[in-house]
Amino acid sequence: MKDKNVVTNVELKTSINPYPGIEEKTLKIIDEFKLRDRIIISSFNHYSVLHMKSLAPDMKYGFLTETCIIDFPAYTAKYGIDFVHPHFKMVTEQFAKDTVSAGVGINTWTVNEESDIREMLSRNVNAIIGNYPDRVGEILKER
Numbered sequence: 001m002k003d004k005n006v007v008t009n010v011e012l013k014t015s016i017n018p019y020p021g022i023e024e025k026t027l028k029i030i031d032e033f034k035l036r037d038r039i040i041i042s043s044f045n046h047y048s049v050l051h052m053k054s055l056a057p058d059m060k061y062g063f064l065t066e067t068c069i070i071d072f073p074a075y076t077a078k079y080g081i082d083f084v085h086p087h088f089k090m091v092t093e094q095f096a097k098d099t100v101s102a103g104v105g106i107n108t109w110t111v112n113e114e115s116d117i118r119e120m121l122s123r124n125v126n127a128i129i130g131n132y133p134d135r136v137g138e139i140l141k142e143r
Contacts, residue, residue, distance in 0.1 A: 002033050007040060009085075009107065009129060011064065012052065015044035023052040030056075040107070042085050050079060062107055065090075073102035083107045085129075088120055096123040114139065 001008050010030075012022055030039055041052050042062035049061050062083035063076050068090060076084050084099055088108040099106050109129035111117050117139055120128055128136050 001038075002035065007038050007060075007127075008035075009040045009042055009062070009127075012041065012043040012045065012048050014048040015064075018045075018048075023048060023055055027052065027055050030059075040083065042083075042107075046079070049081065053080070064109075071098075073099040073104055076104050077102040083126065085109060088116055088128075091120060091123055091125065093123060096125070100124075111136075 010026065012026065013019070014022060026041070030036055036056060036059050040060045040062055041049060042064050043049050044064045044066070046063050049063060053059070053061050060082045062085040063072075063079075063081050064085040065072060066087050069075060072084055072086070073095070081104065083105045085107050086095070088111045091106060091108050096106065105126035106123075107127040107129060108120055108125050111120050111128045111130040112132055112135070114135060117128060117130070117136055121139065121143075130136065
C-alpha cells in the first residue's frame, strides 16, 4: 500500500492478549515505510491505543467498540483520540450527532450490504470498513 494514496487502518489485536511490545514493533514498521500520515491505529484495547499514541502522538487513532458505551464520543474526545470505531448498528442518527458534537470522526465496521452502506453514508461517517470496498465505491460515484 506504500505506493497507493490510501489511508490504512491498522488494528492492534490486543483486546484479550497483551502482546508486550507490539506497539513499538508496529511503529517501527510504520516508520520503516514512512507511513505515519497514512495510518490509523485502532484496537478494542484502549490502553493499547493510548500507549501507541504516547509513542507517536502525530498519528491518527481510533477506539474500537462492539458494545454500547455511555458517552462513547465524549470518552473518545477526552483521551484525544481522533475516531470512534463502532459496529455500524450502533451508528444511530443521535450517535452520529453526538460524535460530531464531540469533535471526533466515525469509522464504522463491518458494513457489507448496500442498504447499510447507504445508511452509514447518510449519517456522514468518515470511513466504512467492510469486505466489499467496490460496493462503497460504486455508491460514492452516485453522489
